[in-house]
Structure formats: structure tokens, C-alpha cells
Amino acid sequence: MSRNKDRLGMGETPSPEPSPPVAAMGANVFSFVAPTEFVQLPSEGRYYSSDHPLRNRETIEIKQMTAKEEDILTSVTLIKNGVALDRLLESIIIDKSINPKTLLVGDRNAIVIAARVSGYGNVYKTNITCPECVTDQKHNFDLNDAGILTASKVLSNLSEGIQKLENGTYQVVLPKSNLTVCLRLMTGADENAITKQIESDKKQQTERLVTTQLSRMIASVNGNDTPEAIGYVVNNIPSADSAYIRKTYKSLVPNLELKLGFVCTSCAHQEQMEVPLTAEFFWPES
Numbered sequence: 001m002s003r004n005k006d007r008l009g010m011g012e013t014p015s016p017e018p019s020p021p022v023a024a025m026g027a028n029v030f031s032f033v034a035p036t037e038f039v040q041l042p043s044e045g046r047y048y049s050s051d052h053p054l055r056n057r058e059t060i061e062i063k064q065m066t067a068k069e070e071d072i073l074t075s076v077t078l079i080k081n082g083v084a085l086d087r088l089l090e091s092i093i094i095d096k097s098i099n100p101k102t103l104l105v106g107d108r109n110a111i112v113i114a115a116r117v118s119g120y121g122n123v124y125k126t127n128i129t130c131p132e133c134v135t136d137q138k139h140n141f142d143l144n145d146a147g148i149l150t151a152s153k154v155l156s157n158l159s160e161g162i163q164k165l166e167n168g169t170y171q172v173v174l175p176k177s178n179l180t181v182c183l184r185l186m187t188g189a190d191e192n193a194i195t196k197q198i199e200s201d202k203k204q205q206t207e208r209l210v211t212t213q214l215s216r217m218i219a220s221v222n223g224n225d226t227p228e229a230i231g232y233v234v235n236n237i238p239s240a241d242s243a244y245i246r247k248t249y250k251s252l253v254p255n256l257e258l259k260l261g262f263v264c265t266s267c268a269h270q271e272q273m274e275v276p277l278t279a280e281f282f283w284p285e286s
């Protein structure tokens with residue numbers, strides 16, 4: 001398979017050999033260096049533009065967490081400013097030409113979870129509130145049980161009428177307005193912008209989550225990619241179309257699948273739930 005790939009000039013197959021020691025200077029002084037590992041990218045590199053270092057790459061090499069990364073994760077300032085995650089990714093990704101903000105959300109999740117497993121182990125103790133009886137209870141989730149929804153799986157299950165285009169977007173026709181929109185997968189930068197918007201909305205006591213998300217997801221409308229066109233559509237499409245976009249988008253994102261079969265200890269309610277990634281994710285003892 002790799003031979004064919006090479007012949008077609010389809011990007012490099014990642015070498016199975018980990019890179020030479022990361023801390024070259026440290027290696028001269030001590031014999032210990034942080035080991036590295038390869039993390040499978042849910043996107044398989046298929047949505048990155050041709051000038052992105054992860055274009056057509058199926059894995060990314062990361063350094064396992066050390067005390068330096070723990071510092072990042074315990075820095076109150078970094079956490080407050082919301083940059084802790086970007087700093088962590090910057091610190092552990094071996095290829096420094098990769099800007100973590102440009103990583104697709106699903107790929108970021110895969111890296112973060114791999115880092116968590118290497119740093120603090122695979123058991124994630126979290127609190128879950130039963131949706132039925134509202135009792136809080138502890139739940140242990142094995143992060144190694146996380147499934148992976150790869151780009152290949154997404155693309156082989158595309159609903160009729162949805163097409164992935166060469167530029168990495170999906171072309172979708174909206175059921176109500178009949179507009180043709182192209183949806184782009186969101187990156188870390190989009191996620192940060194949405195978080196910022198939510199915070200500024202809170203201060204102004206408004207709520208623009210839906211329109212903010214839509215304006216980040218929509219790359220063009222009937223071929224028009226100007227901010228004015230996208231802005232107009234975002235603010236004027238029927239709710240049915242807006243709901244359709246958000247539901248469809250979710251099914252189009254290659255990502256990790258963190259689902260658990262929840263059984264309430266109090267009322268025996270059963271439900272497939274998404275594992276909530278809360279503060280305890282990186283601070284197992286707090």
C-alpha cells in the first residue's frame with residue numbers, strides 16, 4: 001500500500017520509527033529522554049490544504065507528557081486565558097512546523113486524549129448526573145475504549161446528496177431553502193473563537209452560539225464565499241435548515257468517539273452518553 005502511495009505521490013507514509021531523542025542537550029547530560037508515540041489522526045490528513053504539514057498524514061508524533069507539560073496544565077493564567085490546551089499541544093507535537101490552532105477539532109481531541117493516557121493513565125474518573133433522576137454519581141471510563149470515527153468511515157457512509165469536494169469541504173443542499181452550502185470542518189482556531197464569543201455574549205447577556213457556529217462551519221453559499229453572503233444566510237435561513245446543518249455537520253466530523261453505557265445506580269435509567277471532558281480530565285486527583 002505504501003508503495004502505491006509513493007508512486008502516486010500521495011504524501012509520505014509516516015515512518016514507524018520514533019524520531020531521535022527530543023531533548024538533544026538533555027540527552028548529552030542524562031541518558032533519559034521523553035519517549036514519543038504516534039497518534040492516529042481521525043481525519044487521516046484528508047481535509048488539510050496542500051500546504052499543511054499534515055496533508056494526507058495518518059498519524060502525528062507526540063512526546064509523552066513530562067513535568068514541563070504538567071506546569072502548563074497547572075498554570076492558572078494559561079487556563080484562565082484558555083490557551084493551556086494550545087500550549088500543551090505546541091509542547092508535545094514533535095513537528096514544530098505544525099500550528100496547533102490549525103488542527104482539526106477531531107485530531108486535537110485524539111492528541112489530547114493520547115497525552116492524557118500517557119501522562120495520567122487510561123482511567124478517567126468523572127462525575128455524571130443522571131438525566132432521569134438528576135443524581136450525581138462517579139463513573140470510571142477507560143480511555144482506551146474510545147472508538148475512532150475515521151475519515152474513511154465518514155466518507156463511506158455519506159448520505160445521498162452530500163459530497164466531499166477537493167478542497168476538503170462538504171457540499172450539502174439545504175432541505176428548506178434549497179441553497180447549496182459548503183461546510184468546512186472546524187479547527188482549534190474556530191473552537192477558540194466560539195469560546196470567546198460565548199464569553200463576550202455572557203457579559204452582554206446575549207446568546208449567539210448558533211449563528212457563531214454556523215458562520216464558522218459554512219465556507220460558501222451557492223458558490224459565494226464572501227463574509228457578507230455567509231453572514232446574510234446565517235442570519236436568515238429557516239430554523240429547519242439551521243438544525244439540518246448542525247445535525248449533518250456532526251455526522252461529517254472525523255473524531256474520537258467517547259461514549260459510555262451509563263446505568264444509573266439510583267433509578268436504573270440506561271443511556272448511551274458522551275463522556276464529558278471536564279477539568280478532572282487532566283487533574284485526576286483534584
Ligand SMILES: [Zn+2]
Nearest residue numbers: 130133264267
Ligand atoms: Zn437516575
